[in-house]
Structure formats: structure tokens, C-alpha cells
Amino acid sequence: MHALKELKVWQRAIELSTAVYKAVIDFPMDEKYGLTSQIKRSVVSIASNIAEGAGRNSKNEFVHFLGIANGSSFELQTQLIIAHNLGLISKEKVEQLCSHIDEIQKMIFGFLKNLKTNM
Numbered sequence: 001m002h003a004l005k006e007l008k009v010w011q012r013a014i015e016l017s018t019a020v021y022k023a024v025i026d027f028p029m030d031e032k033y034g035l036t037s038q039i040k041r042s043v044v045s046i047a048s049n050i051a052e053g054a055g056r057n058s059k060n061e062f063v064h065f066l067g068i069a070n071g072s073s074f075e076l077q078t079q080l081i082i083a084h085n086l087g088l089i090s091k092e093k094v095e096q097l098c099s100h101i102d103e104i105q106k107m108i109f110g111f112l113k114n115l116k117t118n119m
Contacts, residue, residue, distance in 0.1 A: 004054045009107040013047035013069070016100050020076070023097060027088050035088070039079045045072035046104065059115050066115070070108045073101050 004010055020043040027036045046069045053065025077098055084094045 004051055007050065007054060009104060009111055010047055010050045010054070012100070012104050012107065013050055016097070016104060017043045017047055019100065020097060023089060023093055024083075027083070031088070035079060035083055035086070039076065039083065042072050042076040042079060045069065046076070050108075059118070063112060063115050066108050066112050070105060070112075073105050073108070077101050 020039060024036050024039055049065045049069035049072065053062040053069070056062055056065065080089065080094045080097055083089045084091055
């Protein structure tokens with residue numbers, strides 16, 4: 001098990017969750033159960049899967065959940081681009097959030113590489 005609150009990747013994922021929730025707060029109500037909901041679920045999934053993996057008893061399980069978190073990050077990027085294409089969010093905001101996501105993806109990749117090397 002890993003000390004969750006000390007994991008920088010988890011901390012950055014929590015920060016991303018806050019930023020994304022603030023970014024979608026003004027999305028139209030008719031998107032509440034559509035794209036807005038999908039975006040929120042994806043961003044929460046990143047930090048949540050890092051947390052679940054950190055709480056597991058084996059490196060294999062941690063690797064599995066980090067993979068899910070990484071997949072959710074790519075899903076989130078896609079959804080933000082769709083939101084921009086629909087005129088729901090500015091290009092600048094998408095670029096800012098995607099930069100944050102890119103950072104998290106690199107951290108996850110590095111963490112996965114380290115875990116797999118030490119298995």
C-alpha cells in the first residue's frame with residue numbers, strides 16, 4: 001500500500017477535479033445529464049482509481065488501477081475537446097486543462113514504469 005495523500009499524482013488529480021468542476025459549472029442545464037455528467041465522472045475517476053490502486057495489497061492491482069486512471073484521463077481530454085467544438089468551453093480553457101491532464105498522464109506513465117520495473 002502507498003501513502004495516498006503523499007502521492008503527487010493523486011494530489012494533481014484532485015486539483016484537476018476542482019478545476020474541471022469549476023470549468024463546467026456554467027454549462028447549459030440540458031447537458032447536466034449528458035456531456036457535463038460524463039466530464040465530471042471522467043475527472044473523478046482519475047483520482048479515484050489512483051486512490052483505489054494505492055489502497056490495494058499488490059503492485060499488480062495498483063498497476064491495473066493506474067491503467068484505468070490513465071484511460072479516464074484520455075476520455076476526459078476527448079470530452080473537453082467535444083465540449084469546445086460545441087461552443088461550451090473556450091479553447092484557452094481546454095488547452096489549460098489538457099496541459100494539466102498531460103502532466104498527470106506523464107506522472108502515471110512514470111509511476112507505472114517504476115512499479116513494473118520493481119515487480
